[in-house]
Amino acid sequence: MSPRLFSLLLATAGGLALLSAPIRAQDAPTSFSMELPFQANAATPFWLGHPATPTGELPTLDLPLQPPDATSALLVTVYFQEKDGGFLRIVWNGPDGAQTLSRNFYEGIDMSNQRSLLISPETLAGGGTLELQSGDATLGVERIRFQWLQTHQDLAAPDIDETLVIPAPGATLLAHTLDGQPPQDEGQTWQGQLVDLPLTDTPQRIEQGVEFDVDVDHAPIGGRIVLKENGLPWGQHLVVWVNRRRVGTITPVVPNMADTGFPRDATSAAIYVGWREGSAFVPVSFLLAGENTLQFSAEDDSGSGPASAANANPLPLAVKDVVLQLSYPDAGDTPPTPVSSDSSSSPTTIPTPEPDLSIPGAYSQAAHPTSTP
Numbered sequence: 001m002s003p004r005l006f007s008l009l010l011a012t013a014g015g016l017a018l019l020s021a022p023i024r025a026q027d028a029p030t031s032f033s034m035e036l037p038f039q040a041n042a043a044t045p046f047w048l049g050h051p052a053t054p055t056g057e058l059p060t061l062d063l064p065l066q067p068p069d070a071t072s073a074l075l076v077t078v079y080f081q082e083k084d085g086g087f088l089r090i091v092w093n094g095p096d097g098a099q100t101l102s103r104n105f106y107e108g109i110d111m112s113n114q115r116s117l118l119i120s121p122e123t124l125a126g127g128g129t130l131e132l133q134s135g136d137a138t139l140g141v142e143r144i145r146f147q148w149l150q151t152h153q154d155l156a157a158p159d160i161d162e163t164l165v166i167p168a169p170g171a172t173l174l175a176h177t178l179d180g181q182p183p184q185d186e187g188q189t190w191q192g193q194l195v196d197l198p199l200t201d202t203p204q205r206i207e208q209g210v211e212f213d214v215d216v217d218h219a220p221i222g223g224r225i226v227l228k229e230n231g232l233p234w235g236q237h238l239v240v241w242v243n244r245r246r247v248g249t250i251t252p253v254v255p256n257m258a259d260t261g262f263p264r265d266a267t268s269a270a271i272y273v274g275w276r277e278g279s280a281f282v283p284v285s286f287l288l289a290g291e292n293t294l295q296f297s298a299e300d301d302s303g304s305g306p307a308s309a310a311n312a313n314p315l316p317l318a319v320k321d322v323v324l325q326l327s328y329p330d331a332g333d334t335p336p337t338p339v340s341s342d343s344s345s346s347p348t349t350i351p352t353p354e355p356d357l358s359i360p361g362a363y364s365q366a367a368h369p370t371s372t373p
Contacts, residue, residue, distance in 0.1 A: 030068075031168065033145045033260050036061070048146065059139040066127040072148045074124060075167055075178070077116040078132070079143040079261065079273050084110045087135040090117060090180060094128035102180030107203045111231060111316035112142075114261050114274030118149075118165060118178035142273075145260050169256035171277075183320075193328045199294065203230075203320035212294040214324055216287060222327035223282030225250070225294065228275040231317040232298060238278065241295040242286040249299070252276035275320065282324070294324070 030045055038051045049064030065074070080088060088105040091098055101123075105115055119130075134140055147167055156164070163175035177183075185201045199212040225240055229252050232238065238250040253276055255261060261274035298317060299306055 031145065031147045033143065035143055035264070036139070036141050047148075053139075059134045059136070061132040061139055061141065063130040063132070063144075064127075065124065065130055067121065067124045068148060070125065071121055072150050073121055074119045075116055075147040075149055075165065076119065076130070077114060077145040077147075077167075077260070078105065078141060079112070079114050079145075080105070081112050081140045081142065082106045082108075082110050083134075083136040083140060086140070088140065089131075089133045089135075091131040091133065092119065092123055092128055093131060094123070095126040099123065104182075105180060107320070109203050109205055109230065109316070109318040111205070111318060112271075112273045113230065116167075116173070116178050117180045118175060143260060169258050193330055195326050195328070197324045197326065199322040199324060200320055203318050204322075205316065205318050206296055207231075207298070207314040207317040209297075210295070212322060213291060214294070215291050216326065217289065218328065219289070220284050220287065220326040220328050223284055223287060224279060224325040225282055225322070226277070226279040226325065227296075227319045227322040228252075228277050229317065229319050230273075230275050231271060231315055232276070233271050233315065235301050236298050237301055239297045239299050240280050240282070241293075241297070242282060243288055243293055244295075245286055247282055247286050248280040250278035250280045250296075251301075252278035271315070294322075 030047075032045050032048060034042075034044075034051070044050060047066050047068045049066070052062040052064075054060055054062060067074070078088070078090075082088075083106075086106065087103070089100065090102040090105055091100050093099075101117060101119065105117070107113060107115065132139065132141060149165065149167075165173040165175055165178060167173070183202065186198050188198065189196045197214055199214060204210055227250070229238060229250075232252060238252075239246060240248050240250060255272070255274070255276065259272075259274070261272050263270035263272075296319065297306060298314070
């Protein structure tokens with residue numbers, strides 16, 4: 001099968017992009033980061049008017065925008081402090097009136113967070129005002145980054161069927177994750193003899209202990225856990241526990257140092273604001289027939305023990321997109337299926353290991369935030 005072309009939104013690096021037609025540097029879309037509160041005498045790019053904070057019932061920030069051209073999309077990354085029970089609404093006010101882009105940008109973790117919103121050229125046509133509005137006493141936004149993206153043609157695997165977004169710098173993102181809406185429940189997916197089992201449908205705080213459940217009815221030949229975490233301090237990693245046994249550790253990736261999630265003060269020990277991805281191999285000998293539990297705890301890289309051992313109030317820590325990937329032997333056209341909680345099938349017998357009860361923190365009787373696949 002020959003390779004195919006697909007749509008790619010690429011961030012312009014240094015104000016220039018590789019285009020089919022030459023453009024002048026001063027006309028090229030750019031990136032811009034702003035700290036809040038924004039200084040009255042601070043300069044803004046030609047496409048961004050001076051931010052305004054109109055008085056009203058709710059804290060509001062107005063950002064006048066005039067697209068540099070008619071074909072560029074805008075990726076807006078907002079760094080904010082979530083408030084319990086609050087919201088951060090994002091509205092576009094253009095020539096055709098107001099359009100709500102996100103009713104609530106919060107993810108429900110009540111801690112510092114980073115999230116991006118992709119705004120199409122069609123929405124931005126004619127210019128307008130991007131409005132951020134909070135349901136709390138203050139806006140709670142600390143930093144905003146703007147990146148103009150342009151569509152390119154590139155080569156991709158035949159099974160990639162949606163727009164990819166490549167910020168500068170940053171990992172490739174799927175466009176549907178940048179629509180400002182709550183995450184969709186993906187459900188389990190099969191690829192040949194591999195099955196991906198999502199264990200979360202929403203982000204979860206875990207510093208006080210959370211237990212994730214999954215049922216399997218056939219013994220796999222390999223396992224992998226992948227997740228995104230927010231709040232883990234530098235010098236710490238996550239310990240993975242399967243059925244109350246320690247199976248390995250996850251050290252989340254360190255983003256490019258140009259990422260604006262890093263603290264602006266070079267001497268600061270502040271935690272990176274945003275989600276970092278990590279993964280770990282899960283030996284199949286740790287998995288049981290029937291119900292299995294997965295848990296995570298923070299630990300110092302120095303090996304001195306649990307990060308919360310001397311701290312009765314551990315720092316906020318959250319995970320999302322937690323997926324258990326299992327590999328099964330090739331047994332014809334019908335792969336074995338993980339069994340749901342209401343299944344009456346008789347699971348294959350796998351020897352039960354002795355539990356390790358040394359999980360630190362409040363990990364003995366914890367909530368079960370996700371249903372079995």
